[in-house]
Amino acid sequence: MAKHKISVTINGAVREAEVESRLLLVHLIREVFRMTGTHVGCDTSHCGACTVVLDGNPVKSCTVLAVQADGAKITTVEGLEQGGKLHAVQEGFTEKHGLQCGFCTPGMLMTTSALLERNKNPSEQEIREAISGNLCRCTGYVNIVKAVQYAAEKMR
Amino acid sequence: MIPAAFDYHRPGTLDEAVKLLSSHGDQAKVLSGGMSLLPMLKLRLASFAHLVDIGRIPGLDYIKEEGGFLKIGAMTRQAALERSELVRTRYPILADAVPLIADPLVRNRGTLGGNVANGDPGNDQPAIMLALGATFVARGPKGERSIPANQFYKGLYSTALAPNEILTEIRIPAPPPKSGGAYAKLKRKTGDFAVAAAAVQLTLNAKGAIERAAIGLTNAGLTPVEAGDAAKFLTGKMPDEKTIAEAAKMAAAKSSPSADRRGSVEYKKEMARVLTTRALRKAVQRAGGK
Numbered sequence: 001m002a003k004h005k006i007s008v009t010i011n012g013a014v015r016e017a018e019v020e021s022r023l024l025l026v027h028l029i030r031e032v033f034r035m036t037g038t039h040v041g042c043d044t045s046h047c048g049a050c051t052v053v054l055d056g057n058p059v060k061s062c063t064v065l066a067v068q069a070d071g072a073k074i075t076t077v078e079g080l081e082q083g084g085k086l087h088a089v090q091e092g093f094t095e096k097h098g099l100q101c102g103f104c105t106p107g108m109l110m111t112t113s114a115l116l117e118r119n120k121n122p123s124e125q126e127i128r129e130a131i132s133g134n135l136c137r138c139t140g141y142v143n144i145v146k147a148v149q150y151a152a153e154k155m156r
Numbered sequence: 157m158i159p160a161a162f163d164y165h166r167p168g169t170l171d172e173a174v175k176l177l178s179s180h181g182d183q184a185k186v187l188s189g190g191m192s193l194l195p196m197l198k199l200r201l202a203s204f205a206h207l208v209d210i211g212r213i214p215g216l217d218y219i220k221e222e223g224g225f226l227k228i229g230a231m232t233r234q235a236a237l238e239r240s241e242l243v244r245t246r247y248p249i250l251a252d253a254v255p256l257i258a259d260p261l262v263r264n265r266g267t268l269g270g271n272v273a274n275g276d277p278g279n280d281q282p283a284i285m286l287a288l289g290a291t292f293v294a295r296g297p298k299g300e301r302s303i304p305a306n307q308f309y310k311g312l313y314s315t316a317l318a319p320n321e322i323l324t325e326i327r328i329p330a331p332p333p334k335s336g337g338a339y340a341k342l343k344r345k346t347g348d349f350a351v352a353a354a355a356v357q358l359t360l361n362a363k364g365a366i367e368r369a370a371i372g373l374t375n376a377g378l379t380p381v382e383a384g385d386a387a388k389f390l391t392g393k394m395p396d397e398k399t400i401a402e403a404a405k406m407a408a409a410k411s412s413p414s415a416d417r418r419g420s421v422e423y424k425k426e427m428a429r430v431l432t433t434r435a436l437r438k439a440v441q442r443a444g445g446k
Contacts, residue, residue, distance in 0.1 A: 001161050001162070001163055002163060004164065021161070021164035021207070022159045022161055022162060022197075024158070043157050043198070044157075044198070045191065045262060046347055054264075057235070058260075059261055060261050060262065063194045063195060063198075063262075064194075065164065065190070067166070068190070068209065068211065070166075111261065129260065130260055132260060132346040132347075133258070133259025133261040133262060133346065133347065
């Protein structure tokens with residue numbers, strides 16, 4: 001089985017790797033690049049803990065092959081903070097207690113930061129729909145929605 | 157979970173992809189969005205020695221009306237359908253269904269071509285294609301051929317596509333005036349497959365009677381089910397409540413679901429009746445009837 005040489009831009013930095021065909025994007029990020037902010041939750045494309053932003057779209061990185069991401073721009077939770085300043089969604093989750101255990105949080109942050117790129121003023125319904133592929137077992141989503149509303153206001 | 161080892165191929169053209177499929181036979185599988193295939197490989201429910209990724213082949217991602225058809229490229233992502241003004245205004249049956257497929261993150265990867273070509277009767281779009289009278293365009297070593305949706309599904313995960321054919325386009329007849337369509341789906345939660353769902357597309361005549369109707373059912377057997385008897389029954393009739401109720405009963409009788417954690421056979425058949433009723437009412441309303 002041939003290995004593939006791939007190159008991705010992850011959080012602004014070009015990284016190369018030689019990968020097996022079956023390597024999943026989440027494992028490229030966690031185990032090859034050693035960036036462990038992206039979590040593996042259910043590993044069956046249900047929970048969304050592994051969400052990263054791939055060429056502008058939030059996707060479940062446990063269900064994308066690393067080779068499929070060759071040439072792509074990837075943003076992970078490590079890439080949200082810019083110049084020592086938290087992203088508005090990170091600030092929102094902090095201010096509005098949008099997390100308890102924190103396991104789903106990286107995925108929530110990636111999905112909601114991508115949402116706010118596309119929709120500057122999402123309704124509560126739109127926020128809830130956007131995060132419907134990200135499961136949180138602690139907070140019941142109320143504070144997550146508030147956190148996103150806080151971030152939206154902050155970004156406007 | 158890690159899939160069994162395979163070789164990954166990324167052809168740049170359809171011809172190249174067909175050549176790869178031809179040389180590897182049933183050891184090769186087309187990779188589109190991967191939202192069904194990759195979980196199956198990870199769970200080791202399937203394994204292939206070769207994956208042929210059609211994701212970088214140019215010209216497979218479009219939504220356009222042309223020559224009396226809505227033509228959708230096989231690699232068109234569900235998210236693109238969801239955002240399409242054309243789909244929203246002209247094909248409400250699709251606009252109903254897409255936001256109910258999986259979840260938004262999955263819809264950013266999953267494609268219409270994958271949804272219909274996978275041969276999973278739990279997928280939503282096959283039943284919709286039956287209702288819409290769609291045709292699937294496939295490319296193989298001998299060129300292109302068209303396969304009507306109602307001749308496409310052969311069994312569970314089994315379709316009319318040869319191992320070296322690739323679905324390239326979904327072609328839907330543009331609806332004549334006084335047409336309406338609707339998709340009604342019952343699911344337990346976001347991301348789940350349907351307990352039952354019904355797709356209806358119909359056209360009314362000048363008097364408001366049903367000129368043509370078609371009904372497709374999701375998760376109602378080993379293949380998507382076309383409720384032909386119910387459609388025939390509706391033809392020529394005024395779409396009143398009594399007629400709708402009778403047609404829904406006939407459609408549910410065509411449903412042969414299996415019992416699982418989503419419910420018993422009786423429950424699913426009853427839900428097929430209820431959802432067909434709802435889809436019929438909505439389709440009639442959208443067609444400008446009562």
